[in-house]
Amino acid sequence: MTQDSTRLSDPLKEANEPSSQLERFGPEAPLIMDCGVVLEHWQIGYQSYGTLNPEKSNAVLVCHALTGDQHVASRNPITGKGGWWTAMIGPGKPIDTDRFFVICANVLGGCSGTTGPASTNPATGKPWGLDFPVVTIRDMVRAQAALIDRLGIATLFCVAGGSMGGMQVLQWAASYPERVFSALPLATGAKHSAQNIAFHEVGRQAVMADPDWRRGRYLEEGTRPAKGLSVARMGAHITYLSEPALHRKFGRKLQDREAPTFSFDADFQVESYLRHQGISFVERFDANSYLYVTRAMDYFDLAADHGGVLAKAFSGTRTRFCVASFTSDWLFPTADSRAIVHALNAAGASVSFVELESDKGHDAFLLEEPNLFATTRGFLGAAARARGI
């Protein structure tokens, strides 16, 4: 850890005592998980922006992606950087906090305040580690629904998110159709593809191959599998970009040198960039959380939960959907979004779908994309008119 402790928070502290709002649940509100485990003591860290109207009809739940957190539109307490979706969320932004009450919660299995493998297991007083039950996307959504209950919100105006966040959006629409007025799943799929599971497995094996992982007990033993997690992140990061984006940004340019060094130093800028991505990720993310959350994505298959027919997940739905994909996204390609749209059409749902032109790959949904903003604004504006807000 290199950060200034007077200003920046420690990741281990954030796992249990987040610098955000927090709701704790006890045996009166156990979390019944897909794997069969019943969590009797759990908590959920979340942030909110804007004001909930008296009718409680203007709440937008934003679901974060694999390595995101609840600090969607405000300073991250660990990195000190701005929120991960400030381009999209804020006063006057497409998800307008002058108009909507925006909630973002850390996912179950995460490491920034919601119960996960880095949290303290109340039974042992030690970090859960691999004793933590395996989490699914539906478990994450169950935890969020418990939070929404506690906030006294019957129906969410919108559930929005990209990538794994989009999976949660779809799961919300399937699990609680009457509680979701509109849904905005971006750059996502109704299932994780074999290729995506394969990439995740490489990442997990990198973590577990690090001797400092200590079979998942590194927090107790005072080590961190920094190298393994860093390699996992480097590999994953490539999948979030596109070849044209990498070429434009780096090409074959060398890093602070005139000629190759005939060594295995980071000669190329792209190598240096990836190493930096890996190292900075390790400082803010728990390695076991990475295993759990990637696993949750792998297990996601909404059609399989409904007899193999995706349309059945949405039958009778009255939710308004807007699905968007990006031309250069090869991790969740447009075909994945089309499968969702076809199922929604078959279910007679109200759905908009647009494939947006971008060469920035999967990460485009997080970036400055005017077409995405215009789409979001138009969709939410029309939904707000229909909702009377």
Added chain:
Amino acid sequence: MTLPELSTNRIDLQLVAEMVTPGSRVLDVGCGDGSLLALLSETRGVDARGIELSREGVAGCVARGLSVIQGDADTDLSEYPDDSFDYVILSQTIQATRNPRLVLEQMLRIGRRAIVSFPNFGHWRMRSQVFFLGRMPVTDSLPYAWWDTPNIHFCTIRDFVALCDQIGAEKERAVALDAAGGRVGVSAPWWFWNLFGAQAVFLLKRG
């Protein structure tokens, strides 16, 4: 949302809108910039959905709050269940589909009624260009040269009527508009429509 100016440049849209029962469920196939959808939801209170091939068209529609998906009339209609809509509309698009017959059959499967408007290739101006100039017709409303036109399946009103008969579609209403947008005599015979109708609008149902 501002009402699109339709009465001036797209009289056929006005005609189509008049054929739609208020409050019904409508799918506009090839909805372009969403003008008809906006008109239908503003003036007829319908649950209006659209399909559009062009990315720009879809993005514009969604940005103005319309429920539109990016898709292809030739391939994506099969995804909808039977009787999904009260009306399925194909406005000035049938001539650009790869398989007009299949599209029409799909429309009558997923919609209780279909509304089709199309330019009439049997109009006297078209005929005279072929006849006197010996060239493929190019007009103000169909300004493309033969080698760059998206319109690959032109038909005349008589051709369309024949296709309707062939697939067993029942013609509930048919209107032909002359080049100035006026209605061609209602009691006029088909050959007259086919010669003086610049475009036609048909309301069809399953026979």
